[in-house]
Amino acid sequence: MSVSVRIPTILRTYTGGESEVTAAGGTLAEVLDDLDASYAGIKGRILDEAGQLRRFVNVYVGNEDVRFLDNLATATPDGTQISVIPAVAGG
Amino acid sequence: MSTVVAETTTPSEPTLREGAFGHAKGLSCRECGHAVELGPHYACPECFGPLEIAYDFPQVTREEIEAGPANIWRYKALLPVPSDIEQSPNMEPGFTRLLRANNLGRELGIDNLWVKDDSTNPTNSFKDRVVACALSAATEFHAKVFACPSTGNLANAVAAAGARAGIKTVVFIPSNLEKPKQVNSAVYTDSLIAVNGNYDDVNKLASEIAGEEDGWAFVNVNVRPYYAEGSKTLGYEIAEQLGWRLPDQIVIPVASGSQLTKVDKAFQELIKLGLVEDKPYKVYGAQAEGCSPVSVAYKAGVDAIRPVKPDTIAKSLAIGNPADGIYVLDICRRTGGAVEDITDDQVREAIVLLARTEGIFTETAGGTTVGVLKKLVETGQLDTSLETVVINTGHGLKTLDAVADSVGPAATIDPSYAAFAATGLA
Numbered sequence: 001m002s003v004s005v006r007i008p009t010i011l012r013t014y015t016g017g018e019s020e021v022t023a024a025g026g027t028l029a030e031v032l033d034d035l036d037a038s039y040a041g042i043k044g045r046i047l048d049e050a051g052q053l054r055r056f057v058n059v060y061v062g063n064e065d066v067r068f069l070d071n072l073a074t075a076t077p078d079g080t081q082i083s084v085i086p087a088v089a090g091g
Numbered sequence: 092m093s094t095v096v097a098e099t100t101t102p103s104e105p106t107l108r109e110g111a112f113g114h115a116k117g118l119s120c121r122e123c124g125h126a127v128e129l130g131p132h133y134a135c136p137e138c139f140g141p142l143e144i145a146y147d148f149p150q151v152t153r154e155e156i157e158a159g160p161a162n163i164w165r166y167k168a169l170l171p172v173p174s175d176i177e178q179s180p181n182m183e184p185g186f187t188r189l190l191r192a193n194n195l196g197r198e199l200g201i202d203n204l205w206v207k208d209d210s211t212n213p214t215n216s217f218k219d220r221v222v223a224c225a226l227s228a229a230t231e232f233h234a235k236v237f238a239c240p241s242t243g244n245l246a247n248a249v250a251a252a253g254a255r256a257g258i259k260t261v262v263f264i265p266s267n268l269e270k271p272k273q274v275n276s277a278v279y280t281d282s283l284i285a286v287n288g289n290y291d292d293v294n295k296l297a298s299e300i301a302g303e304e305d306g307w308a309f310v311n312v313n314v315r316p317y318y319a320e321g322s323k324t325l326g327y328e329i330a331e332q333l334g335w336r337l338p339d340q341i342v343i344p345v346a347s348g349s350q351l352t353k354v355d356k357a358f359q360e361l362i363k364l365g366l367v368e369d370k371p372y373k374v375y376g377a378q379a380e381g382c383s384p385v386s387v388a389y390k391a392g393v394d395a396i397r398p399v400k401p402d403t404i405a406k407s408l409a410i411g412n413p414a415d416g417i418y419v420l421d422i423c424r425r426t427g428g429a430v431e432d433i434t435d436d437q438v439r440e441a442i443v444l445l446a447r448t449e450g451i452f453t454e455t456a457g458g459t460t461v462g463v464l465k466k467l468v469e470t471g472q473l474d475t476s477l478e479t480v481v482i483n484t485g486h487g488l489k490t491l492d493a494v495a496d497s498v499g500p501a502a503t504i505d506p507s508y509a510a511f512a513a514t515g516l517a
Contacts, residue, residue, distance in 0.1 A: 009302050010136045056139040067398050085298045086134035087414040
């Protein structure tokens with residue numbers, strides 16, 4: 001399944017400056033693996049040493065924060081838009 | 092301009108003015124300590140942690156501060172702003188009143204209670220403080236657009252400050268926001284954007300725009316490290332107005348958690364600079380039950396904040412995924428305080444309580460804070476013999492609907508003395 005991933009500026013060094021890239025996978029975990037195969041090291045910026053999402057990164061599948069879905073096991077159907085966004089405080 | 096890779100809007104002119112950020116020497120990741128040069132950066136390129144301002148503070152005296160203007164710029168040496176900040180057109184917020192609240196104190200059984208009333212700022216909330224610092228940063232970064240995602244108060248402050256500074260503003264709010272808060276922004280700007288979603292959705296959108304648009308300064312996104320420092324002035328003022336000493340206890344509302352962490356930072360800085368005596372103080376966080384992820388984590392004794400979908404009348408506290416929540420937990424636990432929450436009905440009751448005891452009409456966030464203060468007393472979590480400060484962050488006219496149905500005329504009478512006498516109020 002092909003999905004689209006929006007890349008935050010601090011990770012665009014990995015994608016050659018691209019703000020949006022395509023990746024494949026049926027779950028978010030598989031998408032991140034595929035992303036890392038194309039852009040080595042990027043997964044390690046999004047996940048911590050324990051393989052979980054870092055505390056200050058929000059990942060959205062569609063418009064929903066994956067913490068409200070199934071986290072890394074969240075399904076990513078063909079054509080899904082995934083967004084990786086730093087968490088910020090101050091409303 | 093920084094050469095470090097970080098989240099940025101890439102302002103058109105990368106040259107920074109000498110002293111543009113006062114005594115700030117750089118940015119530092121609060122999580123891993125990674126250093127980043129000054130710039131419109133907010134997320135650590137190593138771990139996504141929040142970047143904070145690091146300073147090389149000068150020796151500042153009480154007398155120098157007291158000789159300054161009656162606004163937040165009296166503390167300019169402790170903020171990321173230039174020494175000539177007063178020359179820039181801005182709203183000059185701050186140095187709001189600290190009121191002794193004897194009536195409310197008697198009602199709650201607290202011996203020595205104060206209300207720090209930030210509803211008297213130019214756009215009637217504490218957000219004028221943070222926006223003033225953000226505006227300075229945006230100006231120094233040559234931003235073309237001054238913007239924010241907001242639960243209302245911030246949008247009001249950004250729209251007004253941008254108008255006064257002559258910079259284009261675009262402010263984003265949840266479309267279901269209280270009407271008065273919408274009007275209070277739209278009157279200052281023709282670029283108020285209502286987004287179908289909650290604050291967390293609006294925040295996500297703003298972060299995406301910040302990553303795509305050059306020259307946009309989102310006050311609480313890409314210039315957030317500078318913006319957030321404005322909240323320190325609440326802590327400085329409380330200490331100065333108490334006669335250069337820290338209160339024993341302070342109750343602060345929690346939305347993203349940023350304000351609470353910055354008041355604590357202010358107290359710590361005052362101690363380090365020798366401006367106040369080092370002493371213990373307790374910090375308490377206040378949330379509404381319908382959006383209480385930090386309170387839930389505190390009570391469960393865990394460090395992780397589980398995001399929630401907000402459902403409360405306290406819309407300015409309705410941030411379901413509070414990025415600074417873990418720091419709120421740290422501070423409240425470290426100082427011996429607590430985080431507590433109350434129901435919407437208790438929020439309404441507390442708004443009326445504060446109004447009828449102290450003549451202060453607070454918005455729902457302030458109602459939440461006063462209501463939590465009451466609950467902390469009732470549950471024995473707060474020592475009523477200690478000097479206590481409660482923060483009122485905004486004005487009740489902005490959230491009039493919250494109490495509109497619960498207060499009103501005691502009677503409707505004909506214009507005759509007999510009719511009046513019949514009410515029993517004579």
